[in-house]
Amino acid sequence: DVKVTQSSRYLVKRTGEKVFLECVQDMDHENMFWYRQDPGLGLRLIYFSYDVKMKEKGDIPEGYSVSREKKERFSLILESASTNQTSMYLCASSLAADRTDTQYFGPGTRLTVL
């Protein structure tokens, strides 16, 4: 079974703090993704990575950065958290050779920025 884990289920931070969200997958997947989920807006792609040290902007990258130093780990960084970044953050991974591009998701991190 594919397993995607995220470092925290719930996180509360203050405005201006630097926030790290960690994601780890154990299936040797090349592709990893960070989404945020907001009511009525569905899932929106923030960043994705198709290889170690490679990253591509998604649809809403502003205010975020990412790091992929090892294949199994993909980190989302909020350099200076703001209240409009309060959201559910979902990490996903997929196998590059899989033509279905099936993405497997972690349980999510609910981040609240006060």
Add this chain to the structure above:
Amino acid sequence: GEDVEQSLFLSVREGDSSVINCTYTDSSSTYLYWYKQEPGAGLQLLTYIFSNMDMKQDQRLTVLLNKKDKHLSLRIADTQTGDSAIYFCAESILVVEDSSYKLIFGSGTRLLVRP
């Protein structure tokens, strides 16, 4: 443009069938997916269908694809209270510039199953 639309809410009685509908705009879709998200949990892949298929059945789940109308549906037979969740439709489309694929998600349909 790329857009996936779903109705926001569906309520059914336990034991009835549920049908969740989805429309998409990009005709180059290769695969279409249904994901389930239970309260407080992440997304779980339920099923997917290749774009050249009309129907796929997997136990209580039936996926119907009308490619001409760009319409996808998920039917859950004998709906149970444990099926209460948010269901997301997604399409996989080819990014021509770099031959990669990306997923476009709908905003999700909240299914409420009443006892």
